[in-house]
Amino acid sequence: MEKVLALVEARLRSALGEPDARASVTFLGTDRVEVLRFTDTENGDGRPVVRYATLGMSARPMADPTDLVADPVRGPRAELLLTVRAGLADTDKVLRPLAVLAASPQVEGVVVAPGASLDVGEPLWPGAPFTSVLVGEPGGLVPDLELDGGMDPVRFLPLLPMTPNEAAWKRVHGAQALEERWLGSETDLRDPRRASVRLD
Template structure:
C-alpha cells in the first residue's frame, strides 16, 4: 500500500462501512491551510452513525517536535453515534473541527481527551464539547509497516458543566455519574448530569 492520503482515506471508508453495514452520505469540510475533512453519515436502524475521514492521513505529533516522522506516530479517526430523534444540523462541522484539531492545533487525540469547541455542537444543542473514548465497535485499521494502525475513537457530546467536571475529577467520574443517572449519551435531547 502506498501511504498516500487517498489510500488511507479509502481504507477508512471501506473499514467503517463494513462494520456499520450501510452506504453513507458524505460531506466535506475545509479549513484554511488544512486538507479537507470528510464526515460520513450512516443511518443504522434508529441510530445515526458519523465517522470522520482525513484525520488519519498523517500521524499525530507534538507540535514541539521539530522533525516529526512523516510515517510513524499515532493515527486516529472519530466516530459518533446518536439516536435519530431530531435533526442534528451542523454536527458534521463540529466533528470536522474535532478531526482537524491535530493538524490545526497540534493535538494528539486519544481516549479520555476532552475537546471543547465552546459553542453548540449542533443547532439547539446543550452540548459544546466532546469527550473521547475507544470505540469498541470498530477495530483498529492496520496500515502497511512502518505506519501505525488507525484507531477509532468515539466522541461523546458533553455540556460545559460536564466538561468542567472532567477537568476537575476526570473522565471516569463523569461516566460513573452517567451510569448512576441512567443517562443515554446517544440521546440528543438528554439533560446534563451534575456529578456529586
C-alpha cells in the same frame, strides 16, 4: 495518504454499512476532511440511531507539538465517531463541528486520545446542550485498522457529548469519574437532548 483513506473508508463500510450521506470540509492550510453519515435501524431496541464518522483525520499521523520535526510515518492515527438517536434533533448540523475537531491535529498540533476533552465553542447542532465531547476508548463499534509500512494503526474514537457542567466537572475529577457518573445514572449518551447528569 489516499491509500490510507481508502482502507479507512472500507473499514467503516464493513462495520457500519453504506453511508447515506457525506459532506466534505476544507480548512485553510489543511487536508480535506469528510464526514460520512450512517443510519442504523438494526440496533436491537427498535430506535434508529445516526452515526457520523470522519474520514481524513487519519491521513497523517498526529504529532506531539513539542517535537521539532513531525514523523511522516510513525505516530497515532485516528478517526472520530459520533452516535446519536435519530429524529430527535437537527444533528446533521454536527458535520462542520466534527470536521473542525478532525482537523485540530493539523491546525493546532494536538494529539487526540481517549480521555481528552474537545471543545468547539458552540452548540454541536442547533439547540444542543453540548459544546464539547469526551473522547472514548476505541475498539468497540469499529475495530482498529492495521496498516503496513511501519505506520501506527488507525483507531476509531467514539465521541461522547458533554454539557458545560459535565465538562467543568471532568476537568476537576477526570474522565473516568465522569464516565462512572454516567454509568451509575444510566445516562443515555446517545440522546441529543439529554440533561446533565447529577454531579453533586
